[in-house]
Amino acid sequence: MSSRSPVAKEGLPFIAAFVVVAAAASVLHAHPLAQGVLWILAGWCVWFFRDPERQTPTGDGLVIAPADGRVVAIEETIAPLSGLPARKFSIFMNVFSVHVNRFPIAGTVEAVAYHPGKFLNAALDKASIENERMEVHAKTRNGVSISFVQVAGLVARRIVCYLKAGDAKNAGERFGLIRFGSRVDVYLPLTAKIEPALGDKTRAGETIIARL
Template identity: 55%
Template sequence: MHDRSHPIASEGYPFIILAAFVTLVFALIGWTLATLVLLALTLFIIYFFRNPERSVPQGESCVVAPADGRIVFLDRVEEAPMLEGPALKISIFMSVFNVHVNRFPCAGTVIDSYYKKGAFLNAALDKASEKNEQLGLLIEAGQDRKLACVQVAGLIARRIVCYPEIGDSLSTGERYGLIRFGSRVDVYLPVDFSPRVSLGQTTVAGETILGHWQ
């Protein structure tokens, strides 16, 4: 895996450079209002692609939030991607103001993945999990420990980035991808998993503990 610890996610540089270049052009032309608007846009893009360090909890039993945002769904579901039978589903919605770098929920190995084309509904809606474009990973965290982590595109987010491939092993809280401009991440855990979070709670990727393996 490449070093992903830069303060700005590398995927943001093309947008930042383009916005900064256009801002400079308008500044040289002397269009003050347009320059100020574009400067604000450039600063927002830099802010959006920020990639802060996180204090990851220690312990092999920890499962942490893969995304910054707000928990919009926390309940049992009868079917889950890449998992057999019912599961506990925890959905985190990321607004455009949240950090969008996603982090691995637990130490483990990617044993399966899938990509599904779809719609771009508001990611805060429950039906976005079924209808929207998405990319899922099945993670094996040890004997009888598996979870699915699904990146879901949103109304504005139309580009899912996922670094690891099948066979790659990552540590808890390690950066593993991002979704551009507003989205959600769904985590599917064993149905007997005891969550330590609640509906509506704010999460911090790599820091907020969703719960512990039994």
């Protein structure tokens, strides 16, 4: 049985703040409705930062979803950092999604680049190039390059990414999160066989999104 916390550590300060405020309202005998609302918000905060275990598929050439959410774009474009032609696969996370992000391949981080930007609705395609974002370029153990990008959204104002160049990761390992709704773009080789279709749902660390 896993000894990991059921919530992401990045959420603990927020959870503690909500609990303290709700507890103070109860001790001070605030209006029952106010108390109820505050405890509901505290519970919602715990639920938002949930970090469930996932069973990651294994096999050569698999690309695993880095985020929970809905597929909002599959299109040919130019990959960031590498500048190579690629197929972009975009996953939109709303406030009800699990927001912990997971490494999509078994391989090594080649480069990481942060870009400040706007906070447009992450469901919009232009958010990929105009919003605040963290770009990661990685290479599989077989030498295939892919890039993936954490994109901030309208409400999400904090990207967390623990990756650095040289890190070796297994597919499905946690590498960060984006708070309160956002998007993750994955840039795949044009030869990759993409499995989900537009509108499909993905689960981080579990859903196979492509085969290289």
